[in-house]
Amino acid sequence: MFSTSHQKGLTFLILMLGLCNSFFSVQAGAFCNVHQYYWGGNCEECDATCDECTSYRPGYCTNCTDGYRNSSSTSCSFTCPSTSQFLNFRTQSCESCASSCTKGCIEARDNCNFCYSGEYYRPDLGTCNSTCPQYGGFYASSTENRCIPCRDPNCLRCKSNGDCEECKSFYNLNTTTGRCSWKCPRGCKTCSQWGTCTLCESGWSLSGGSCYCSQANCRQCGTSTCNRCEEGYVKDTDGICRAKISNCRQYSSTTCEVCEPGYYLNYGYCSQCATGCRHCLPTRYYECTACENGYYLSTTYNSYPTCLVKTFQPTPQPKSSNAGLIIGLTVGGVFCLIILGVIIAQVNKKKKLNEASVAADATGALGANYIQHNDVPNNSDVVYYPPENHPQRNFYQVN
Secondary structure, three states, rough: OHHHHHHHHHHHHHHHHHHHHHHHHHHHHHOOOOEEEEEEEEEEEEOEEEEEEOOOOHHHHHEEOOOOOEOOOEEOOOOOOOOOOOEOOOOOEEEEEOOOOOOOEEEOOOOOHHHHHOOEEEOOOOOEEEEOOOOEEEEEEOOOOEEEEEEOOOOEOOOOOOEEEEOOOOOOOOOOOEEEEOOOOOOOEOOOOOOOOOEEEOOEEEOOOOOEEOOOOOOEOOOOOOOEOOEEEOOOOOOOOEEEOOOOEEHHHHEEEOOOOOOOEOOOOEOOOOOOOHHHHHEEEEEEEEEEEOOOOOOOOOOOOEEEEEOOOOOOOOOOOHHHHHHHHHHHHHHHHHHHHHHHHHHHHHHHHHHHHHHHOOOOOOOOOOOOOOOOOOHHHHHOOOOOOOOOOOOOOOO
C-alpha cells in the first residue's frame, strides 16, 4: 500500500508527464506548415476554412483563412448571412453595406452590386452575366447575384462553403478538407503525399503508380484525340491541345474567356492586374473588383477600388525542418528529465525523513534532534540524456 505522500507524489508525477507530452506536441507542431496541425506524429491538413486549426474538422479553427469570416470562436464561413452585408477581408467579419447599395455590395460597404436576380456579377469582366464560367474559379451564388472567387487559386470551382469541388489539372483534391493539397504527377487525379498516383484522370491508364496518355497537354484522354485539354490549352482543328494565350485559364472555342487569377482580358490576351487584385476591370487594370488572399478592398484610399495589404495578418508558421524539430525535442527532453529528477529527489528525501521520524518515535526520542540527510546529489554528478529515436521525430512535411 502507498502512503498518502507517495500517492500525492505519483499523482504529481503523472501530471508532469502529461505536461511533458504536451510540450513535445507543441514543439513538434511548431514546425508544421501553415494550414496544418500536428496529430499522431504527422502534420495533417486543416479544413479549407482554417488558416490554423487543432483538427481537420471545420469547427476546430483557431484562425480563419483569408477570405473567410469568424462565424464563431472556432468556426469560419465563406459568405455572410445577409445580402445587405459584405465580408470585410481586413477584419474577417460581416459588416453592413451602404444604404445606397440596394442590391448588396462586394468586399466593401460602398462597392455596390448592380446585378438583378437571375444575374451574376463577374469580377473578371465587371459585368452582369447569366452564368459564371464553369472553370473560372468561382462559386455561383444566386443569393448574392455574383460569382464569388474561390480562395484557393488552384481551384476551378467551389461549393457554397468555400470547399473546392474541382482543382486545376493534376492537383490532388482532398475531399475531406476541401483543399487542392498538392500538385500530382501528370495524369493523376489523386496521388499520395509522396507523388504516387492513386487514381488517374479520365481516359488515362495507370501502371506502376504512374498515368499514361498518348495525347499531349491533355487532361481527359480520349482514344484518338483529347477530350479535354489542360487549363491554358485549347484544341485546334486537328484535335491537338495547343497553348494559344499565356495565362488563359478557360477558352470559349479558340478565344480566351477567363484569365488566371491576377490577370484580365485585354483585347483577347491576358494582362496583369495591379498588385493585390484577384480580378480587375478589363479597361482599368488598377481598379480592383476582387482581392487576393492577404488583401482587402478599399474605396477610400483612392478614387477607385484598391486592394490594400491587411493590417493584421496571422504570423505564418515556419516550414518544416528536421533540424529544428530535433532541437525542439531535445530541449523538451532535457526539460522533462530535469523536472522528473527534481521530483524523484524530493520524493526520496521526504521518504527518508519520514523513515527517520518513525525510527525516532520507536525509540521514544520524540524531542531528539533529527539527523540531517543529504539525499539530493550535487547537480554536477547527474547527467541527463535527451530521448533518442523519438517516434515523432521524422513526421512528414509538405514542402
